[in-house]
Protein backbone atom coordinates (compact mmCIF):
# COMPACT_ATOMS: atom_id res chain seq x y z
CA UNK A 1 0.00 0.00 0.00
CA UNK A 2 1.23 3.48 -0.78
CA UNK A 3 2.79 5.28 2.15
CA UNK A 4 0.76 8.35 3.14
CA UNK A 5 1.92 11.68 1.78
CA UNK A 6 3.84 13.78 4.28
CA UNK A 7 2.75 17.37 4.21
CA UNK A 8 4.54 20.16 5.98
CA UNK A 9 2.41 21.66 8.74
CA UNK A 10 4.25 24.94 9.23
CA UNK A 11 2.06 27.64 7.86
CA UNK A 12 3.16 30.91 6.43
CA UNK A 13 0.58 32.76 8.53
CA UNK A 14 2.60 31.82 11.58
CA UNK A 15 5.74 32.89 9.87
CA UNK A 16 4.31 36.20 8.84
CA UNK A 17 3.75 36.93 12.48
CA UNK A 18 7.16 35.98 13.77
CA UNK A 19 9.01 36.65 10.46
CA UNK A 20 12.28 35.03 11.39
CA UNK A 21 10.94 31.50 11.17
CA UNK A 22 10.23 31.78 7.51
CA UNK A 23 13.45 30.14 6.40
CA UNK A 24 12.46 26.96 8.14
CA UNK A 25 9.43 26.06 6.09
CA UNK A 26 10.37 22.54 5.06
CA UNK A 27 9.51 20.94 1.77
CA UNK A 28 6.91 18.23 1.44
CA UNK A 29 7.31 15.14 -0.75
CA UNK A 30 5.64 14.98 -4.12
CA UNK A 31 5.49 11.19 -4.29
CA UNK A 32 3.90 8.79 -1.91
CA UNK A 33 6.13 5.75 -2.61
CA UNK A 34 9.71 5.22 -3.69
CA UNK A 35 8.47 3.27 -6.67
CA UNK A 36 6.38 6.16 -7.95
CA UNK A 37 9.31 8.45 -7.39
CA UNK A 38 11.64 6.20 -9.41
CA UNK A 39 9.43 5.78 -12.42
CA UNK A 40 8.63 9.48 -12.45
CA UNK A 41 12.26 10.46 -12.32
CA UNK A 42 13.48 8.23 -15.14
CA UNK A 43 10.58 9.13 -17.42
CA UNK A 44 10.93 5.80 -19.25
CA UNK A 45 8.15 3.47 -20.24
CA UNK A 46 9.28 -0.12 -20.69
CA UNK A 47 7.31 -1.14 -23.78
CA UNK A 48 9.29 0.91 -26.24
CA UNK A 49 12.43 1.80 -24.34
CA UNK A 50 14.56 0.98 -21.38
CA UNK A 51 16.52 4.22 -21.43
CA UNK A 52 16.39 7.70 -22.89
CA UNK A 53 18.84 8.48 -25.70
CA UNK A 54 20.45 11.39 -23.91
CA UNK A 55 21.10 9.58 -20.64
CA UNK A 56 23.62 6.99 -21.85
CA UNK A 57 27.17 7.35 -20.51
CA UNK A 58 30.22 5.20 -19.83
CA UNK A 59 28.34 3.73 -16.86
CA UNK A 60 25.97 1.96 -19.28
CA UNK A 61 28.73 0.24 -21.29
CA UNK A 62 27.99 -3.47 -21.63
CA UNK A 63 24.24 -3.07 -21.14
CA UNK A 64 21.67 -4.00 -23.75
CA UNK A 65 19.25 -1.11 -24.17
CA UNK A 66 16.08 -0.44 -26.10
CA UNK A 67 15.63 3.14 -27.31
CA UNK A 68 12.90 4.96 -29.22
CA UNK A 69 13.16 8.37 -30.82
CA UNK A 70 13.49 10.44 -33.95
CA UNK A 71 16.09 10.00 -36.65
CA UNK A 72 18.18 13.16 -36.38
CA UNK A 73 20.69 12.41 -39.16
CA UNK A 74 22.72 9.76 -40.98
CA UNK A 75 26.52 9.84 -40.73
CA UNK A 76 29.31 8.48 -42.88
CA UNK A 77 27.24 6.97 -45.70
CA UNK A 78 24.84 5.29 -43.35
CA UNK A 79 27.41 3.69 -41.02
CA UNK A 80 25.84 5.66 -38.16
CA UNK A 81 22.45 7.07 -37.30
CA UNK A 82 22.02 9.75 -34.66
CA UNK A 83 18.84 9.17 -32.70
CA UNK A 84 17.12 11.88 -30.65
CA UNK A 85 14.59 12.08 -27.87
CA UNK A 86 13.78 14.93 -25.49
CA UNK A 87 16.80 14.22 -23.40
CA UNK A 88 19.44 14.28 -26.09
CA UNK A 89 21.23 12.48 -28.91
CA UNK A 90 22.92 9.10 -29.16
CA UNK A 91 25.01 7.64 -31.96
CA UNK A 92 23.87 4.27 -33.28
CA UNK A 93 26.42 2.02 -34.99
CA UNK A 94 24.54 0.27 -37.81
CA UNK A 95 25.73 -3.27 -38.60
CA UNK A 96 27.10 -3.57 -42.13
CA UNK A 97 24.30 -5.83 -43.34
CA UNK A 98 21.61 -3.30 -42.32
CA UNK A 99 23.19 -0.17 -43.80
CA UNK A 100 21.53 -0.52 -47.19
CA UNK A 101 18.09 -0.69 -45.59
CA UNK A 102 18.56 1.96 -42.89
CA UNK A 103 20.33 4.61 -44.94
CA UNK A 104 17.06 5.26 -46.74
CA UNK A 105 15.08 5.87 -43.58
CA UNK A 106 13.83 9.45 -43.89
CA UNK A 107 15.00 12.01 -41.32
CA UNK A 108 12.55 12.55 -38.44
CA UNK A 109 11.15 9.03 -38.79
CA UNK A 110 10.32 7.42 -35.46
CA UNK A 111 12.58 4.43 -34.76
CA UNK A 112 12.83 1.70 -32.16
CA UNK A 113 16.28 0.25 -31.64
CA UNK A 114 17.82 -2.49 -29.53
CA UNK A 115 21.57 -2.71 -29.08
CA UNK A 116 24.57 -2.84 -26.79
CA UNK A 117 26.16 0.24 -25.31
CA UNK A 118 29.89 0.35 -26.07
CA UNK A 119 32.73 2.84 -25.83
CA UNK A 120 33.52 4.68 -29.02
CA UNK A 121 36.95 3.78 -30.43
CA UNK A 122 39.71 6.02 -29.01
CA UNK A 123 39.89 9.35 -30.82
CA UNK A 124 36.28 9.14 -32.02
CA UNK A 125 34.68 10.61 -28.88
CA UNK A 126 32.56 13.72 -29.38
CA UNK A 127 32.97 16.18 -26.53
CA UNK A 128 30.09 18.34 -27.66
CA UNK A 129 27.61 15.50 -27.07
CA UNK A 130 26.71 14.50 -23.51
CA UNK A 131 26.68 10.89 -24.77
CA UNK A 132 29.79 11.45 -26.89
CA UNK A 133 31.92 8.77 -25.18
CA UNK A 134 29.60 5.93 -26.16
CA UNK A 135 27.51 4.53 -28.96
CA UNK A 136 24.92 1.80 -29.32
CA UNK A 137 25.88 -1.17 -31.51
CA UNK A 138 22.52 -1.90 -33.11
CA UNK A 139 21.17 -5.46 -33.06
CA UNK A 140 17.67 -4.66 -34.13
CA UNK A 141 16.19 -1.51 -35.67
CA UNK A 142 12.71 -0.79 -36.93
CA UNK A 143 10.71 2.15 -38.16
CA UNK A 144 7.69 2.72 -35.94
CA UNK A 145 6.45 5.47 -38.23
CA UNK A 146 8.20 6.85 -41.30
CA UNK A 147 8.34 10.60 -41.74
CA UNK A 148 7.48 12.23 -45.06
CA UNK A 149 10.52 13.49 -46.93
CA UNK A 150 9.34 17.02 -47.63
CA UNK A 151 9.08 18.56 -44.19
CA UNK A 152 8.73 22.35 -44.34
CA UNK A 153 12.02 22.78 -42.49
CA UNK A 154 14.76 20.65 -40.99
CA UNK A 155 14.60 20.15 -37.25
CA UNK A 156 18.05 21.59 -36.58
CA UNK A 157 18.82 24.40 -34.16
CA UNK A 158 21.00 26.29 -36.60
CA UNK A 159 18.27 26.60 -39.19
CA UNK A 160 16.88 30.12 -39.47
CA UNK A 161 13.22 29.71 -40.35
CA UNK A 162 10.61 32.46 -40.50
CA UNK A 163 8.43 32.64 -37.39
CA UNK A 164 5.12 32.08 -39.17
CA UNK A 165 6.40 28.88 -40.77
CA UNK A 166 7.86 27.65 -37.49
CA UNK A 167 4.63 28.22 -35.60
CA UNK A 168 2.52 26.80 -38.39
CA UNK A 169 4.43 23.54 -37.82
CA UNK A 170 5.05 24.07 -34.12
CA UNK A 171 4.97 20.30 -33.45
CA UNK A 172 8.23 20.11 -35.44
CA UNK A 173 9.81 23.12 -33.80
CA UNK A 174 8.91 21.81 -30.35
CA UNK A 175 11.41 18.98 -30.95
CA UNK A 176 14.28 21.47 -30.71
CA UNK A 177 16.25 21.34 -27.45
CA UNK A 178 15.71 24.98 -26.44
CA UNK A 179 11.92 24.63 -26.60
CA UNK A 180 12.02 21.26 -24.85
CA UNK A 181 14.06 22.87 -22.12
CA UNK A 182 11.78 25.89 -21.83
CA UNK A 183 8.62 23.79 -21.48
CA UNK A 184 10.21 21.47 -18.95
CA UNK A 185 11.62 24.30 -16.87
CA UNK A 186 8.24 26.01 -16.91
CA UNK A 187 6.52 22.83 -15.79
CA UNK A 188 9.02 22.31 -12.95
CA UNK A 189 8.70 25.92 -11.86
CA UNK A 190 4.90 25.66 -11.73
CA UNK A 191 5.19 22.40 -9.80
CA UNK A 192 7.45 24.09 -7.26
CA UNK A 193 5.04 27.05 -6.98
CA UNK A 194 2.15 24.70 -6.35
CA UNK A 195 4.15 22.84 -3.77
CA UNK A 196 5.05 26.02 -1.91
CA UNK A 197 1.55 27.48 -2.06
CA UNK A 198 -0.73 24.50 -1.66
CA UNK A 199 1.33 22.02 0.34
CA UNK A 200 3.27 24.34 2.56
CA UNK A 201 1.13 27.44 2.93
CA UNK A 202 -2.50 26.37 2.87
CA UNK A 203 -3.41 28.02 -0.41
CA UNK A 204 -6.38 26.51 -2.22
CA UNK A 205 -6.13 26.10 -5.98
CA UNK A 206 -9.48 27.15 -7.41
CA UNK A 207 -10.54 27.29 -11.05
CA UNK A 208 -12.63 30.33 -11.82
CA UNK A 209 -14.98 30.71 -14.79
CA UNK A 210 -13.81 31.50 -18.30
CA UNK A 211 -17.25 32.52 -19.46
CA UNK A 212 -17.70 35.81 -17.69
CA UNK A 213 -19.35 39.17 -18.24
CA UNK A 214 -17.97 42.48 -19.44
CA UNK A 215 -15.78 44.34 -16.95
CA UNK A 216 -15.85 48.12 -16.91
CA UNK A 217 -12.56 49.88 -17.77
CA UNK A 218 -9.33 48.03 -18.51
CA UNK A 219 -8.31 46.36 -21.75
CA UNK A 220 -10.52 45.46 -24.67
CA UNK A 221 -12.13 42.06 -24.07
CA UNK A 222 -12.95 39.07 -26.25
CA UNK A 223 -16.65 38.39 -26.38
CA UNK A 224 -18.36 35.04 -26.84
CA UNK A 225 -21.73 34.97 -28.59
CA UNK A 226 -24.52 32.89 -27.07
CA UNK A 227 -27.82 31.50 -28.24
CA UNK A 228 -29.67 34.21 -26.27
CA UNK A 229 -30.26 37.04 -28.72
CA UNK A 230 -27.99 40.02 -28.05
CA UNK A 231 -26.30 38.38 -25.04
CA UNK A 232 -22.57 37.74 -24.87
CA UNK A 233 -20.07 36.37 -22.43
CA UNK A 234 -16.70 38.07 -22.10
CA UNK A 235 -13.48 36.20 -21.53
CA UNK A 236 -11.88 37.38 -18.27
CA UNK A 237 -8.95 39.81 -18.36
CA UNK A 238 -7.98 38.16 -15.08
CA UNK A 239 -9.81 36.31 -12.30
CA UNK A 240 -9.78 39.54 -10.24
CA UNK A 241 -13.44 39.67 -9.26
CA UNK A 242 -13.70 35.94 -8.61
CA UNK A 243 -10.66 35.88 -6.38
CA UNK A 244 -12.11 38.72 -4.32
CA UNK A 245 -15.42 36.84 -4.11
CA UNK A 246 -13.49 33.79 -2.89
CA UNK A 247 -12.19 35.90 -0.01
CA UNK A 248 -15.75 36.93 0.82
CA UNK A 249 -16.52 33.21 0.68
CA UNK A 250 -13.96 32.48 3.40
CA UNK A 251 -11.46 30.62 1.19
CA UNK A 252 -8.77 32.71 2.87
CA UNK A 253 -5.88 31.87 0.52
CA UNK A 254 -6.46 31.28 -3.18
CA UNK A 255 -4.18 30.64 -6.10
CA UNK A 256 -4.61 29.64 -9.70
CA UNK A 257 -2.41 29.20 -12.73
CA UNK A 258 -4.93 31.29 -14.60
CA UNK A 259 -5.42 31.88 -18.30
CA UNK A 260 -6.31 35.51 -19.02
CA UNK A 261 -7.52 37.17 -22.20
CA UNK A 262 -7.00 40.71 -23.47
CA UNK A 263 -7.68 41.70 -27.04
CA UNK A 264 -4.43 43.62 -27.48
CA UNK A 265 -2.76 41.88 -30.44
CA UNK A 266 0.62 40.15 -30.06
CA UNK A 267 4.00 41.67 -29.31
CA UNK A 268 7.22 39.89 -28.35
CA UNK A 269 6.34 40.32 -24.67
CA UNK A 270 2.58 39.93 -24.78
CA UNK A 271 -0.12 38.01 -26.54
CA UNK A 272 -3.92 37.96 -26.33
CA UNK A 273 -4.06 34.90 -24.11
CA UNK A 274 -1.51 34.61 -21.36
CA UNK A 275 -1.00 32.92 -18.03
CA UNK A 276 -0.84 34.43 -14.57
CA UNK A 277 0.14 32.95 -11.25
CA UNK A 278 -2.79 34.56 -9.50
CA UNK A 279 -2.97 34.87 -5.69
CA UNK A 280 -5.29 36.38 -3.13
CA UNK A 281 -5.17 36.34 0.67
CA UNK A 282 -7.48 37.51 3.43
CA UNK A 283 -6.35 39.50 6.44
CA UNK A 284 -3.06 40.65 4.94
CA UNK A 285 -1.17 43.88 4.54
CA UNK A 286 1.00 44.93 1.60
CA UNK A 287 4.10 43.76 3.52
CA UNK A 288 2.59 40.29 3.94
CA UNK A 289 1.94 39.89 0.21
CA UNK A 290 5.43 41.18 -0.63
CA UNK A 291 7.04 38.78 1.82
CA UNK A 292 5.04 35.84 0.54
CA UNK A 293 6.02 36.53 -3.08
CA UNK A 294 9.69 36.84 -2.16
CA UNK A 295 9.58 33.50 -0.35
CA UNK A 296 7.65 31.96 -3.24
CA UNK A 297 10.30 33.00 -5.75
CA UNK A 298 13.20 32.06 -3.48
CA UNK A 299 11.77 28.59 -3.02
CA UNK A 300 10.62 27.91 -6.58
CA UNK A 301 13.46 29.45 -8.57
CA UNK A 302 15.19 26.67 -10.51
CA UNK A 303 18.64 25.83 -9.16
CA UNK A 304 20.14 25.93 -12.67
CA UNK A 305 19.30 29.65 -12.79
CA UNK A 306 21.16 30.54 -9.61
CA UNK A 307 19.71 31.71 -6.34
CA UNK A 308 17.06 34.33 -5.72
CA UNK A 309 17.31 35.98 -2.35
CA UNK A 310 14.89 38.43 -0.76
CA UNK A 311 14.23 40.99 0.49
CA UNK A 312 14.10 42.69 -2.88
CA UNK A 313 14.78 46.45 -2.97
CA UNK A 314 11.79 48.81 -2.90
CA UNK A 315 11.27 52.11 -4.67
CA UNK A 316 8.27 54.41 -4.75
CA UNK A 317 6.71 55.27 -8.09
CA UNK A 318 7.97 58.81 -7.60
CA UNK A 319 11.56 57.65 -7.02
CA UNK A 320 11.41 55.32 -10.03
CA UNK A 321 10.16 58.08 -12.31
CA UNK A 322 12.62 60.63 -10.94
CA UNK A 323 15.73 58.48 -11.13
CA UNK A 324 14.98 56.18 -14.06
CA UNK A 325 12.24 57.91 -16.05
CA UNK A 326 9.95 54.86 -15.95
CA UNK A 327 7.91 52.88 -13.45
CA UNK A 328 9.80 49.64 -14.10
CA UNK A 329 13.48 50.51 -13.82
CA UNK A 330 16.04 48.12 -15.20
CA UNK A 331 18.47 48.00 -12.29
CA UNK A 332 21.03 46.08 -14.31
CA UNK A 333 21.88 49.47 -15.75
CA UNK A 334 23.38 51.84 -13.15
CA UNK A 335 22.83 55.12 -15.09
CA UNK A 336 20.38 57.57 -13.51
CA UNK A 337 18.56 60.69 -14.59
CA UNK A 338 19.93 63.70 -12.68
CA UNK A 339 18.29 67.09 -12.17
CA UNK A 340 20.40 70.08 -13.27
CA UNK A 341 17.78 72.87 -13.23
CA UNK A 342 19.51 74.62 -10.31
CA UNK A 343 22.86 74.64 -12.13
CA UNK A 344 21.49 75.80 -15.48
CA UNK A 345 18.81 78.30 -14.48
CA UNK A 346 20.98 81.46 -14.28
CA UNK A 347 22.66 80.97 -17.65
CA UNK A 348 19.83 79.03 -19.27
CA UNK A 349 20.51 78.44 -23.00
CA UNK A 350 17.71 79.91 -25.15
CA UNK A 351 16.65 76.49 -26.52
CA UNK A 352 15.49 75.44 -23.06
CA UNK A 353 13.86 78.69 -21.95
CA UNK A 354 10.35 78.17 -23.39
CA UNK A 355 10.23 74.71 -21.80
CA UNK A 356 10.90 76.05 -18.32
CA UNK A 357 8.15 78.62 -18.18
CA UNK A 358 5.41 76.43 -16.69
CA UNK A 359 5.34 75.42 -13.01
CA UNK A 360 6.78 71.96 -12.37
CA UNK A 361 9.17 72.22 -15.32
CA UNK A 362 12.81 71.15 -15.02
CA UNK A 363 15.98 70.29 -16.89
CA UNK A 364 17.21 66.76 -16.41
CA UNK A 365 20.40 65.17 -17.69
CA UNK A 366 21.69 61.69 -18.40
CA UNK A 367 25.23 60.55 -19.00
CA UNK A 368 25.59 57.78 -21.58
CA UNK A 369 28.96 56.32 -20.74
CA UNK A 370 31.22 56.16 -23.83
CA UNK A 371 28.26 57.23 -25.95
CA UNK A 372 30.35 59.55 -28.11
CA UNK A 373 33.02 56.95 -28.62
CA UNK A 374 30.64 54.27 -29.80
CA UNK A 375 27.35 55.74 -31.05
CA UNK A 376 27.02 57.12 -34.56
CA UNK A 377 25.24 60.35 -35.50
CA UNK A 378 22.56 58.20 -37.11
CA UNK A 379 22.00 56.46 -33.79
CA UNK A 380 21.76 59.79 -31.98
CA UNK A 381 19.09 60.86 -34.50
CA UNK A 382 17.24 57.59 -33.87
CA UNK A 383 17.30 58.27 -30.11
CA UNK A 384 15.87 61.76 -30.65
CA UNK A 385 13.18 60.37 -32.93
CA UNK A 386 12.11 57.74 -30.35
CA UNK A 387 11.83 60.37 -27.65
CA UNK A 388 9.80 62.55 -29.98
CA UNK A 389 7.46 59.64 -30.73
CA UNK A 390 6.98 59.00 -27.02
CA UNK A 391 6.61 62.51 -25.57
CA UNK A 392 6.09 64.70 -28.66
CA UNK A 393 7.46 68.23 -28.80
CA UNK A 394 6.65 68.96 -25.17
CA UNK A 395 10.23 68.01 -24.26
CA UNK A 396 13.38 69.69 -25.59
CA UNK A 397 16.07 67.05 -25.95
CA UNK A 398 19.66 68.15 -26.55
CA UNK A 399 22.46 65.59 -26.85
CA UNK A 400 25.91 67.01 -26.17
CA UNK A 401 29.11 65.23 -27.19
CA UNK A 402 31.89 65.44 -24.61
CA UNK A 403 35.01 65.37 -26.79
CA UNK A 404 38.30 63.69 -25.96
CA UNK A 405 39.67 67.03 -24.71
CA UNK A 406 36.53 67.39 -22.55
CA UNK A 407 35.17 70.33 -24.59
CA UNK A 408 31.46 70.12 -25.40
CA UNK A 409 30.45 69.75 -29.03
CA UNK A 410 27.35 71.93 -28.89
CA UNK A 411 26.29 75.57 -28.64
CA UNK A 412 24.63 74.73 -25.33
CA UNK A 413 28.11 74.16 -23.84
CA UNK A 414 29.29 77.67 -24.80
CA UNK A 415 26.08 79.28 -23.56
CA UNK A 416 26.38 77.64 -20.16
CA UNK A 417 29.90 78.88 -19.45
CA UNK A 418 32.87 77.11 -17.91
CA UNK A 419 31.79 76.94 -14.29
CA UNK A 420 28.28 75.56 -15.00
CA UNK A 421 29.77 73.06 -17.45
CA UNK A 422 32.21 71.77 -14.89
CA UNK A 423 29.51 71.68 -12.15
CA UNK A 424 27.37 69.53 -14.46
CA UNK A 425 30.32 67.29 -15.29
CA UNK A 426 31.01 66.81 -11.58
CA UNK A 427 27.38 66.09 -10.72
CA UNK A 428 27.06 63.47 -13.45
CA UNK A 429 30.63 62.20 -13.23
CA UNK A 430 31.06 62.87 -16.94
CA UNK A 431 34.29 61.84 -18.68
CA UNK A 432 35.74 62.41 -22.13
CA UNK A 433 33.95 60.30 -24.74
CA UNK A 434 30.62 60.30 -22.87
CA UNK A 435 27.38 61.52 -24.34
CA UNK A 436 25.45 63.94 -22.17
CA UNK A 437 21.75 64.25 -22.94
CA UNK A 438 19.66 67.13 -21.58
CA UNK A 439 15.87 67.18 -21.52
CA UNK A 440 13.69 70.11 -20.48
CA UNK A 441 9.94 70.01 -19.93
CA UNK A 442 7.13 69.66 -17.46
CA UNK A 443 6.51 67.07 -14.74
CA UNK A 444 7.94 63.65 -15.51
CA UNK A 445 8.10 64.27 -19.28
CA UNK A 446 11.84 65.05 -19.42
CA UNK A 447 12.53 62.05 -17.16
CA UNK A 448 10.44 59.84 -19.42
CA UNK A 449 12.38 61.02 -22.47
CA UNK A 450 15.73 60.37 -20.79
CA UNK A 451 14.46 57.04 -19.44
CA UNK A 452 13.95 56.00 -23.03
CA UNK A 453 17.40 57.28 -24.07
CA UNK A 454 18.87 55.34 -21.15
CA UNK A 455 17.45 52.03 -22.30
CA UNK A 456 17.82 52.50 -26.03
CA UNK A 457 21.42 53.74 -25.91
CA UNK A 458 22.31 50.78 -23.68
CA UNK A 459 20.70 48.45 -26.24
CA UNK A 460 22.66 50.13 -29.04
CA UNK A 461 25.95 49.79 -27.19
CA UNK A 462 25.22 46.16 -26.33
CA UNK A 463 24.34 45.42 -29.96
CA UNK A 464 27.90 46.58 -30.75
CA UNK A 465 29.30 44.09 -28.27
CA UNK A 466 29.92 46.34 -25.23
CA UNK A 467 28.84 45.18 -21.80
CA UNK A 468 26.63 47.84 -20.31
CA UNK A 469 24.16 45.97 -18.11
CA UNK A 470 25.15 43.80 -15.19
CA UNK A 471 24.36 40.09 -15.27
CA UNK A 472 21.82 38.34 -13.12
CA UNK A 473 18.25 38.78 -11.98
CA UNK A 474 17.54 42.22 -10.52
CA UNK A 475 14.18 42.22 -8.76
CA UNK A 476 12.59 45.42 -7.54
CA UNK A 477 9.30 46.35 -5.86
CA UNK A 478 7.76 49.60 -7.04
CA UNK A 479 4.99 50.92 -4.81
CA UNK A 480 3.14 54.04 -3.65
CA UNK A 481 1.68 54.62 -7.10
CA UNK A 482 -0.99 57.24 -7.60
CA UNK A 483 -4.42 55.60 -7.30
CA UNK A 484 -5.73 57.46 -10.34
CA UNK A 485 -4.06 58.92 -13.42
CA UNK A 486 -5.39 61.24 -16.13
CA UNK A 487 -6.98 59.13 -18.87
CA UNK A 488 -4.34 57.75 -21.23
CA UNK A 489 -6.36 58.62 -24.35
CA UNK A 490 -6.29 62.31 -23.33
CA UNK A 491 -10.05 62.55 -22.73
CA UNK A 492 -11.11 64.38 -19.54
CA UNK A 493 -11.34 62.46 -16.30
CA UNK A 494 -9.36 59.90 -14.35
CA UNK A 495 -8.67 56.20 -14.74
CA UNK A 496 -7.28 53.66 -12.30
CA UNK A 497 -3.51 53.32 -12.35
CA UNK A 498 -3.92 49.60 -11.53
CA UNK A 499 -7.58 48.57 -11.44
CA UNK A 500 -10.67 50.03 -9.77
CA UNK A 501 -10.58 47.58 -6.85
CA UNK A 502 -7.25 48.89 -5.52
CA UNK A 503 -7.43 50.48 -2.07
CA UNK A 504 -6.18 53.98 -1.39
CA UNK A 505 -3.23 54.47 0.94
CA UNK A 506 -4.76 54.54 4.46
CA UNK A 507 -3.58 58.14 5.01
CA UNK A 508 -5.21 59.32 1.77
CA UNK A 509 -8.74 57.90 2.07
CA UNK A 510 -10.18 61.36 2.73
CA UNK A 511 -8.59 62.72 -0.43
CA UNK A 512 -10.58 60.24 -2.56
CA UNK A 513 -13.57 62.51 -1.95
CA UNK A 514 -11.80 65.86 -2.26
CA UNK A 515 -8.70 65.54 -4.47
CA UNK A 516 -8.65 62.06 -6.06
CA UNK A 517 -5.71 62.92 -8.33
CA UNK A 518 -3.53 63.26 -5.22
CA UNK A 519 -4.40 59.90 -3.67
CA UNK A 520 -1.62 57.35 -3.27
CA UNK A 521 -2.57 53.69 -3.59
CA UNK A 522 -1.74 50.37 -1.98
CA UNK A 523 -0.63 49.01 -5.34
CA UNK A 524 2.72 47.31 -5.82
CA UNK A 525 4.47 46.04 -8.91
CA UNK A 526 7.25 43.50 -9.07
CA UNK A 527 9.87 44.37 -11.67
CA UNK A 528 12.57 42.06 -12.97
CA UNK A 529 15.37 43.35 -15.20
CA UNK A 530 13.22 46.24 -16.38
CA UNK A 531 10.02 44.27 -17.05
CA UNK A 532 6.92 44.30 -14.94
CA UNK A 533 6.45 40.67 -13.99
CA UNK A 534 3.73 41.14 -11.41
CA UNK A 535 1.26 43.59 -10.02
CA UNK A 536 -1.20 43.56 -7.20
CA UNK A 537 -2.79 45.56 -4.46
CA UNK A 538 -4.66 45.63 -1.21
CA UNK A 539 -8.32 45.88 -2.22
CA UNK A 540 -11.16 48.14 -1.28
CA UNK A 541 -13.36 46.04 1.03
CA UNK A 542 -15.83 48.79 1.93
CA UNK A 543 -18.75 48.79 -0.51
CA UNK A 544 -19.47 52.51 -0.04
CA UNK A 545 -15.93 53.51 -0.91
CA UNK A 546 -15.88 51.08 -3.84
CA UNK A 547 -19.17 52.46 -5.17
CA UNK A 548 -17.92 56.04 -4.83
CA UNK A 549 -14.70 55.23 -6.69
CA UNK A 550 -16.52 53.47 -9.51
CA UNK A 551 -19.42 55.82 -9.88
CA UNK A 552 -18.08 59.25 -8.99
CA UNK A 553 -14.34 59.17 -9.58
CA UNK A 554 -14.18 56.81 -12.55
CA UNK A 555 -17.67 57.52 -13.90
CA UNK A 556 -18.29 53.82 -14.52
CA UNK A 557 -21.63 52.11 -14.76
CA UNK A 558 -21.99 50.40 -11.37
CA UNK A 559 -24.81 48.16 -12.50
CA UNK A 560 -22.20 45.92 -14.16
CA UNK A 561 -20.54 45.38 -10.78
CA UNK A 562 -23.55 45.09 -8.46
CA UNK A 563 -22.61 41.46 -7.70
CA UNK A 564 -19.24 42.58 -6.32
CA UNK A 565 -20.60 45.57 -4.41
CA UNK A 566 -23.24 43.38 -2.81
CA UNK A 567 -20.56 40.86 -1.80
CA UNK A 568 -18.42 43.58 -0.21
CA UNK A 569 -21.47 44.45 1.87
CA UNK A 570 -21.92 40.88 3.05
CA UNK A 571 -19.01 40.48 5.48
CA UNK A 572 -15.94 40.91 3.31
CA UNK A 573 -12.56 40.54 5.05
CA UNK A 574 -9.69 42.93 4.34
CA UNK A 575 -7.75 41.26 1.55
CA UNK A 576 -5.10 41.70 -1.09
CA UNK A 577 -3.14 39.80 -3.68
CA UNK A 578 -1.03 39.83 -6.75
CA UNK A 579 -0.68 38.21 -10.15
CA UNK A 580 2.66 37.25 -11.64
CA UNK A 581 2.91 37.07 -15.43
CA UNK A 582 4.16 33.54 -15.89
CA UNK A 583 5.06 33.83 -19.57
CA UNK A 584 7.15 36.95 -19.12
CA UNK A 585 8.78 35.63 -15.97
CA UNK A 586 9.79 32.43 -17.75
CA UNK A 587 11.10 34.38 -20.75
CA UNK A 588 13.35 36.50 -18.52
CA UNK A 589 14.45 33.47 -16.52
CA UNK A 590 15.45 31.79 -19.78
CA UNK A 591 17.06 34.92 -21.21
CA UNK A 592 14.85 35.14 -24.30
CA UNK A 593 13.28 38.31 -25.69
CA UNK A 594 10.07 36.64 -26.77
CA UNK A 595 7.39 35.05 -24.61
CA UNK A 596 6.62 32.85 -27.63
CA UNK A 597 9.72 30.84 -26.70
CA UNK A 598 8.08 29.73 -23.46
CA UNK A 599 4.57 29.04 -24.77
CA UNK A 600 3.88 25.71 -26.49
CA UNK A 601 1.43 27.07 -29.04
CA UNK A 602 1.79 30.85 -29.24
CA UNK A 603 -0.15 33.35 -31.28
CA UNK A 604 1.66 35.67 -33.69
CA UNK A 605 0.89 39.20 -34.85
CA UNK A 606 -2.72 40.37 -34.50
CA UNK A 607 -3.30 37.35 -32.26
CA UNK A 608 -3.42 34.92 -35.17
CA UNK A 609 -2.53 31.26 -34.87
CA UNK A 610 -0.78 30.11 -38.06
CA UNK A 611 -1.11 26.45 -36.98
CA UNK A 612 -4.88 26.16 -36.78
CA UNK A 613 -5.51 29.38 -38.72
CA UNK A 614 -7.62 30.78 -35.89
CA UNK A 615 -9.51 33.04 -35.78
CA UNK A 616 -11.53 31.53 -38.59
CA UNK A 617 -14.70 32.41 -40.43
CA UNK A 618 -17.96 30.77 -39.31
CA UNK A 619 -20.61 29.82 -41.86
CA UNK A 620 -23.63 32.08 -41.96
CA UNK A 621 -26.01 29.24 -41.10
CA UNK A 622 -23.98 28.55 -37.95
CA UNK A 623 -24.05 32.22 -37.05
CA UNK A 624 -27.84 32.20 -37.31
CA UNK A 625 -27.89 30.10 -34.15
CA UNK A 626 -26.23 33.00 -32.37
CA UNK A 627 -28.50 35.58 -34.03
CA UNK A 628 -25.43 37.14 -35.63
CA UNK A 629 -25.61 38.64 -39.09
CA UNK A 630 -22.42 39.87 -40.66
CA UNK A 631 -22.34 43.10 -42.60
CA UNK A 632 -19.50 44.74 -44.57
CA UNK A 633 -17.46 41.55 -44.55
CA UNK A 634 -13.93 41.94 -46.03
CA UNK A 635 -13.13 39.91 -49.14
CA UNK A 636 -11.18 37.21 -47.29
CA UNK A 637 -14.40 36.33 -45.48
CA UNK A 638 -13.22 38.04 -42.34
CA UNK A 639 -10.68 35.38 -41.50
CA UNK A 640 -7.81 37.77 -41.99
CA UNK A 641 -5.45 34.86 -42.70
Ligand code: ASP
Nearest residue numbers: 238240536537577578579
Ligand atom coordinates in the same frame (compact mmCIF):
# COMPACT_ATOMS: atom_id res chain seq x y z
N1 ASP B 1 -5.81 41.09 -11.45
C1 ASP B 1 -4.66 41.96 -11.46
C2 ASP B 1 -4.05 42.00 -12.85
O1 ASP B 1 -4.32 41.14 -13.67
C3 ASP B 1 -3.63 41.55 -10.48
C4 ASP B 1 -4.03 41.80 -9.06
O2 ASP B 1 -4.36 42.94 -8.73
O3 ASP B 1 -3.96 40.84 -8.27
O4 ASP B 1 -3.23 42.86 -13.13
